[in-house]
Amino acid sequence: MIKSLPFISALAFIAGAASATEGPLVTTEWLEANLDDPSIALIEVSVNPGVFERGHIPGATNLAWHSDLVDPVRRDIASRAQLEGLLRAAGVNEDSTVVLYGDTNNWFAAWGAWVLDVYGVEDVKLLDGGRALWEAEGRPLASSPVPATPGDITLAEADPTLRARIGDVVAASDGGGAVLVDIRSNDEYAGRIIAPEGLKETAIRAGHVPGAVNVPWAQAVQEDGRFKSPEELRALYAEAGVDGSKPIITYCRIGERSSHTWFALSRILGYEVRNYDGSWTEYGNAVGVPVANPAGTVWTGL
Amino acid sequence: MRLTDRARGLALPVAACGALMLLWLMLPARDAVGRPLPLSLALGAAFGVVLQRSRFCFWCIARDWFDRGDARGMLGIVAALAVGAVGYAAIFGAWVPDPLAGRLPPDAHVGPVSVTMAVGALVFGLGMAVSGSCISAHLYRLGEGAFGSLVALAGVLAGFVAGFLSWNTLYLWDIHRSVVIWLPAHLGHAGSLALTLGVLGAAALWLRRGPAADAAPGRWPAVTGGVLVGFIATLAYLRVGPLGVTAELGSIARTGAGAAGWLPVTLHGLDGFAGCATLIKQTVLSRNGVFVIGLVLGSLASATLAGHFRPAWPRPADLPRLFTGGLMLGWGAMVALGCTVGVLMSGVMAGALSGWVFLICCHAGAWLGWRLRPT
Numbered sequence A: 001m002i003k004s005l006p007f008i009s010a011l012a013f014i015a016g017a018a019s020a021t022e023g024p025l026v027t028t029e030w031l032e033a034n035l036d037d038p039s040i041a042l043i044e045v046s047v048n049p050g051v052f053e054r055g056h057i058p059g060a061t062n063l064a065w066h067s068d069l070v071d072p073v074r075r076d077i078a079s080r081a082q083l084e085g086l087l088r089a090a091g092v093n094e095d096s097t098v099v100l101y102g103d104t105n106n107w108f109a110a111w112g113a114w115v116l117d118v119y120g121v122e123d124v125k126l127l128d129g130g131r132a133l134w135e136a137e138g139r140p141l142a143s144s145p146v147p148a149t150p151g152d153i154t155l156a157e158a159d160p161t162l163r164a165r166i167g168d169v170v171a172a173s174d175g176g177g178a179v180l181v182d183i184r185s186n187d188e189y190a191g192r193i194i195a196p197e198g199l200k201e202t203a204i205r206a207g208h209v210p211g212a213v214n215v216p217w218a219q220a221v222q223e224d225g226r227f228k229s230p231e232e233l234r235a236l237y238a239e240a241g242v243d244g245s246k247p248i249i250t251y252c253r254i255g256e257r258s259s260h261t262w263f264a265l266s267r268i269l270g271y272e273v274r275n276y277d278g279s280w281t282e283y284g285n286a287v288g289v290p291v292a293n294p295a296g297t298v299w300t301g302l
Numbered sequence B: 001m002r003l004t005d006r007a008r009g010l011a012l013p014v015a016a017c018g019a020l021m022l023l024w025l026m027l028p029a030r031d032a033v034g035r036p037l038p039l040s041l042a043l044g045a046a047f048g049v050v051l052q053r054s055r056f057c058f059w060c061i062a063r064d065w066f067d068r069g070d071a072r073g074m075l076g077i078v079a080a081l082a083v084g085a086v087g088y089a090a091i092f093g094a095w096v097p098d099p100l101a102g103r104l105p106p107d108a109h110v111g112p113v114s115v116t117m118a119v120g121a122l123v124f125g126l127g128m129a130v131s132g133s134c135i136s137a138h139l140y141r142l143g144e145g146a147f148g149s150l151v152a153l154a155g156v157l158a159g160f161v162a163g164f165l166s167w168n169t170l171y172l173w174d175i176h177r178s179v180v181i182w183l184p185a186h187l188g189h190a191g192s193l194a195l196t197l198g199v200l201g202a203a204a205l206w207l208r209r210g211p212a213a214d215a216a217p218g219r220w221p222a223v224t225g226g227v228l229v230g231f232i233a234t235l236a237y238l239r240v241g242p243l244g245v246t247a248e249l250g251s252i253a254r255t256g257a258g259a260a261g262w263l264p265v266t267l268h269g270l271d272g273f274a275g276c277a278t279l280i281k282q283t284v285l286s287r288n289g290v291f292v293i294g295l296v297l298g299s300l301a302s303a304t305l306a307g308h309f310r311p312a313w314p315r316p317a318d319l320p321r322l323f324t325g326g327l328m329l330g331w332g333a334m335v336a337l338g339c340t341v342g343v344l345m346s347g348v349m350a351g352a353l354s355g356w357v358f359l360i361c362c363h364a365g366a367w368l369g370w371r372l373r374p375t
Helices: A005-019 A028-033 A080-089 A104-118 A130-136 A166-175 A230-239 A257-268 A279-283 B002-026 B037-053 B058-068 B072-095 B115-131 B135-142 B148-173 B184-207 B222-239 B247-259 B287-306 B316-335 B340-349 B353-371
Strands: A040-044 A097-101 A124-127 A179-182 A248-251 A273-275
Touching: A028 A130, A040 A104, A097 A104, A097 A130, A104 A124, A104 A130, A104 A257, A124 A130, A166 A179, A166 A248, A166 A279, A179 A257, A230 A257, A248 A257, A248 A279, A257 A273, B002 B037, B002 B287, B037 B135, B037 B222, B037 B287, B058 B072, B058 B115, B058 B135, B058 B353, B072 B184, B072 B222, B072 B340, B115 B148, B115 B316, B115 B340, B115 B353, B135 B148, B135 B287, B135 B316, B135 B340, B148 B247, B148 B316, B222 B340, B247 B287, B247 B316, B340 B353
Parallel strands: A040 A097, A097 A124, A179 A248, A248 A273
Antiparallel strands: none
16 A cells, blocks of 8 residues: 555646646646647736846746736727737737736736637636746746747637626626625725725725625635635635526726636636626716615715 | 054944845845845945945036046946946847837836926036035945035935925926837837947047046046946846936935825826836835945945045035035936936936936036036
């Protein structure tokens, strides 16, 4: 029995290595071992300028969240033509595996995964733990980006059913057709504050969408930034009444952290989830929509 | 007896180096956006040593030129700009492979050019003449024991507050229509570098007409200092961010005056411009803060070892002049988004038109101050 232990652990290791490409997440270890694989298109989405240039995972291409993954003029996700051009320049082919990672807990990389999902890109994964874990483990970084060989990917039209709009959110709140998950801090959810300190995009009403449950995004990750196990995630959300039996809508303040929870619920647990990218900066400013404000904070313009 | 004297002479440099080492060990490895803080401190110390040893003081250099046609210091600045421009171009080639694609290099001080910015640079130049130094030189002179610089730096803080108070008016009147011009976006990397080096080379040829002379005792030749400054600027941009010395001073002024309720709640457009960002302070030790601390301690260690440390308090009669000069430096640096280091050097090296405009206007201001000086 004892003799067979190394054999069993070797089997487990092989199984683990193989499954790294099947699930929605890849490990830092797997990525480092597969950096030269031409079927992988590695993309960094970091929100802080200069982070990518001063050191990125070798072979990665940079996408800037503020201009590449959103429409910089109207408030919207990036247009199909714009995104297709950027992905082709990043070397993404029809059969590529796109691996995304970034700073600030992969929030913006998760937004990228959601936008690619809306445009029908099939094989998109996140680097579990993001930049922070890659750096903490002392893995190599490069500071001279190498232009990728242009790819041939063609994006589908944006699928509106993968994205929640304010009408869908009001309908879910009124009729209960979907479970709403508010992933902001409890202080924001309860209406004690309208937005976290120092953030300028804010709203003129405090509170949350009536009927929404509050599961702050950070509860979905471990201390090192990796997602909790699927079992733990299932239990976490089930406790809040989110078990996948009904469609789900996630939202936050501007829609990027809710992409992180969208990823956990949709890609890891396989639930039917839409991200509401308008989030509280749209909802909390909208006229005539229902609001729950347990703390009763009154907006006074300050 | 001699031993005691030597021990006394070594006490200050040892203390300065000890403080640097202690800080190095105590600093968090990175700031909130991942820049290495201990490295920023070390680069600040190196910058302080080089500024001090090579007397890299923009006003002293300009005055040598105006007074006696002595161009050694000016050639030092030209050397710094040329070496830094080459270093930046090498980094840009990797980071922004296609400069024509409409994207600016990350963090580089490619600032807005506006009438306000030109006037700010002119007033900054005048402030140099009035207070006797630019901001970076006031900082390194602190390390030489010139405590009058503290008065000038207090004036700089007040000048920043004045700058913040005038910002919104100036923004709506002029700054909102300013243009951001990055030469490589129009000429390519090679074209921009060729133009920069061409202009600097022509300036060097013209300046070399003056009499040649050796460096003062204990000082490094200005060109040596300039080459080292260009080298430090390149390393700083690669690993931490462009050189600058006013971000922390501006942040202190903005945070203090903001907390006192003196400033408007919103400073229009300010935080969106590239330059020496003056953000509301969230942490005690920022990367620019530790850079400036390193600069002063590096200069102190260097000055004491070279025998340049001469503690001197300003005469009471000089206080208004020092403070007023500092006020002008602070106001100019605020509305121009930086000073001789952050806008002039980090701008010209990066191929920013703003750097050249600052250079010309600041120099004009310094000349005006020199002409109008009481004799």
